[in-house]
Amino acid sequence: MQLSELQRNWNVFGETDPLWSVLTDVRFKNNKWDPVAFFRTGEQEIDAVFAGLDSMGVEVPHGRALDFGCAVGRLTQALCRHFDRCDGVDIAPSMIELARKYDKFPGRCHYHVNDRDDLTLFADNTFDFVYSRLVLQHMQPVYSKKYIREFIRVLSPGGIALFQIPAGAPDAAVRPPNSFDLPAAGFKASLAVEVPLPQLQAGAPFCIDVKVTNASPIAWPESRDGNGRDLVVLGNHWLTTEGRMIIQDDGRTPVMQGLNPGESATIPLWITAPTAAGTYTLELDMVKEGVAWFKQRGSKTCRVTVEVRGSVSQEPSGKKPVMEMHCVPKQDVLVLVESAGGKTLLVMDDHSADPLLSYQYVVTKTNDRRPAALPMSTASGISVDADRSLPVSGTKSAADEVLGLLNGLAQHAALQARVNEGLVKRLLTVEGMVRETRTLIHRLGADAPVGGRFAVYQGNNIALTRILNRYAMYVDTTDLSMTPQLMMQGQWEPSVTSFLLRIVRPGMTVVDIGAGFGYFSVLAGAHVGPNGKVEAIEADPRNHEILRLNVEANGLSAQSARTSARS
Numbered sequence: 300m301q302l303s304e305l306q307r308n309w310n311v312f313g314e315t316d317p318l319w320s321v322l323t324d325v326r327f328k329n330n331k332w333d334p335v336a337f338f339r340t341g342e343q344e345i346d347a348v349f350a351g352l353d354s355m356g357v358e359v360p361h362g363r364a365l366d367f368g369c370a371v372g373r374l375t376q377a378l379c380r381h382f383d384r385c386d387g388v389d390i391a392p393s394m395i396e397l398a399r400k401y402d403k404f405p406g407r408c409h410y411h412v413n414d415r416d417d418l419t420l421f422a423d424n425t426f427d428f429v430y431s432r433l434v435l436q437h438m439q440p441v442y443s444k445k446y447i448r449e450f451i452r453v454l455s456p457g458g459i460a461l462f463q464i465p466a467g468a469p470d471a472a473v474r475p476p477n478s479f480d481l482p483a484a485g486f487k488a489s490l491a492v493e494v495p496l497p498q499l500q501a502g503a504p505f506c507i508d509v510k511v512t513n514a515s516p517i518a519w520p521e522s523r524d525g526n527g528r529d530l531v532v533l534g535n536h537w538l539t540t541e542g543r544m545i546i547q548d549d550g551r552t553p554v555m556q557g558l559n560p561g562e563s564a565t566i567p568l569w570i571t572a573p574t575a576a577g578t579y580t581l582e583l584d585m586v587k588e589g590v591a592w593f594k595q596r597g598s599k600t601c602r603v604t605v606e607v608r609g610s611v612s613q614e615p616s617g618k619k620p621v622m623e624m625h626c627v628p629k630q631d632v633l634v635l636v637e638s639a640g641g642k643t644l645l646v647m648d649d650h651s652a653d654p655l656l657s658y659q660y661v662v663t664k665t666n667d668r669r670p671a672a673l674p675m676s677t678a679s680g681i682s683v684d685a686d687r688s689l690p691v692s693g694t695k696s697a698a699d700e701v702l703g704l705l706n707g708l709a710q711h712a713a714l715q716a717r718v719n720e721g722l723v724k725r726l727l728t729v730e731g732m733v734r735e736t737r738t739l740i741h742r743l744g745a746d747a748p749v750g751g752r753f754a755v756y757q758g759n760n761i762a763l764t765r766i767l768n769r770y771a772m773y774v775d776t777t778d779l780s781m782t783p784q785l786m787m788q789g790q791w792e793p794s795v796t797s798f799l800l801r802i803v804r805p806g807m808t809v810v811d812i813g814a815g816f817g818y819f820s821v822l823a824g825a826h827v828g829p830n831g832k833v834e835a836i837e838a839d840p841r842n843h844e845i846l847r848l849n850v851e852a853n854g855l856s857a858q859s860a861r862t863s864a865r866s
């Protein structure tokens with residue numbers, strides 16, 4: 300879709316259902332969002348972003364911020380609480396008109412319509428912070444890639460750009476840990492709606508309870524990491540009374556708890572009635588996303604006749620606007636950022652485009668263009684290109700230091716080689732080291748965004764390491780599940796970690812049941828602040844001992860009963 304058509308679509312969204320088109324929760328379709336609640340989601344998001352960046356040691360100067368794809372200003376308004384000046388940019392004039400109506404920071408907040416495929420309305424190095432969420436996914440990669448380059452151009456050196464974009468469907472190579480291929484025999488369910496449905500209002504959302512029974516001999520998996528990817532999911536279609544499909548995809552609820560063969564659970568499903576009055580067949584079925592509906596594998600669906608009254612007027616243009624969805628693979632984004640003069644500090648899981656994999660990229664811009672390595676002796680036939688910085692994490696990561704050292708070593712060796720060709724043998728070794736180290740860093744860097752790993756053995760099978768570049772963490776060296784990941788990657792379950800950093804707020808009381816070493820208790824303790832509290836409960840005496848050490852080591856118990864460990 301060209302930008303002109305994209306603009307037309309978003310303009311219609313802005314005219315017809317602006318808040319829902321930003322946050323597409325089915326309950327708030329047809330202008331049912333309460334603006335106060337809607338804007339509060341923006342504040343929560345931005346507060347969580349800053350808490351997260353802060354806890355990872357990333358500092359953001361607070362001068363000027365850009366919100367790209369701002370729509371009605373949900374996030375721009377929230378950013379205004381943190382920056383001296385904010386600019387919101389959107390392609391849709393109807394969105395910008397509303398954003399100006401909702402603006403509570405006149406003079407500080409500036410909204411712009413931009414229908415170009417660049418950001419030439421801003422000079423280089425203008426912003427300390429560039430933010431974009433739920434935007435780049437709605438345009439073709441040819442545009443999103445250009446905007447990402449532009450983010451880096453308009454970013455000041457030392458500033459931070461944080462943007463989200465889906466990377467693609469989870470494939471076999473990058474499946475999450477709860478990846479589960481349902482065998483053919485598992486596609487058998489029995490579904491029932493036990494309470495008769497009332498007459499529904501056209502176009503209105505409605506929640507029904509569906510009794511779902513696993514009628515197969517295969518256990519359906521539970522969600523182990525809190526997200527619904529790869530689970531068995533309840534969904535529905537709308538059919539005419541003659542059985543012709545009119546709406547293929549409507550509601551979806553994953554069976555988070557899993558079901559054993561023969562086991563049942565009552566699961567809520569949000570459906571949206573068709574927009575024209577009439578009699579319809581609501582068809583309920585299970586689906587394994589990206590694989591098949593159960594009906595296609597011979598399972599029986601549940602069909603219910605539903606009366607729909609009233610009707611919903613169509614959009615003024617008569618043509619339904621479309622929200623496109625596009626992805627850019629993570630590796631492409633990392634390479635693009637680097638080639639545009641940026642440096643990726645962190646890549647975080649983001650679930651805003653489920654079931655697609657989606658990431659938030661935290662990027663900075665440096666003036667620190669490393670000098671190219673000295674050309675090596677041509678006699679040696681060696682060419683070492685240690686100048687290309689790889690996308691590894693941390694403001695000054697161990698990986699950078701190693702590369703820097705090796706680069707220096709290579710340069711030194713090159714000079715020596717000019718004097719003494721006998722050094723060529725050693726240079727070959729250096730080149731091998733550089734290549735191997737780079738491969739290693741590349742592998743680690745791609746999926747281990749938080750750097751600064753170290754561990755010191757303390758005796759008694761306990762080591763001290765550091766997590767998220769910040770917190771001290773004692774670990775049990777005999778533990779082979781969490782400990783290796785904490786030591787190697789400095790974090791545990793990145794998606795749960797970023798979720799926790801997003802939702803835990805100052806003043807909250809958090810209960811961590813089965814706290815283990817206290818990884819999540821420590822994070823929560825640091826985030827609830829002096830008025831909050833964390834109850835960390837751990838039954839295993841050995842873990843409990845380590846948990847106590849971690850609470851102490853991070854200065855949490857000392858601060859007005861913020862975190863306490865119990866067994």
Ligand SMILES: C[S@@+](CC[C@H](N)C(=O)[O-])C[C@H]1O[C@@H](n2cnc3c(N)ncnc32)[C@H](O)[C@@H]1O
Pocket residue numbers: 302305309310320321322367368369370371372373374388389390391394413431432433434437438442
């Ligand atoms: C789903 S909304 C997200 C709004 C906002 N980022 C938020 O999360 O509250 C997507 C917005 O991106 C805007 N948009 C889409 N393509 C754009 C482009 N090429 N340039 C600027 N804005 C664009 C749309 O007009 C729409 O307002």
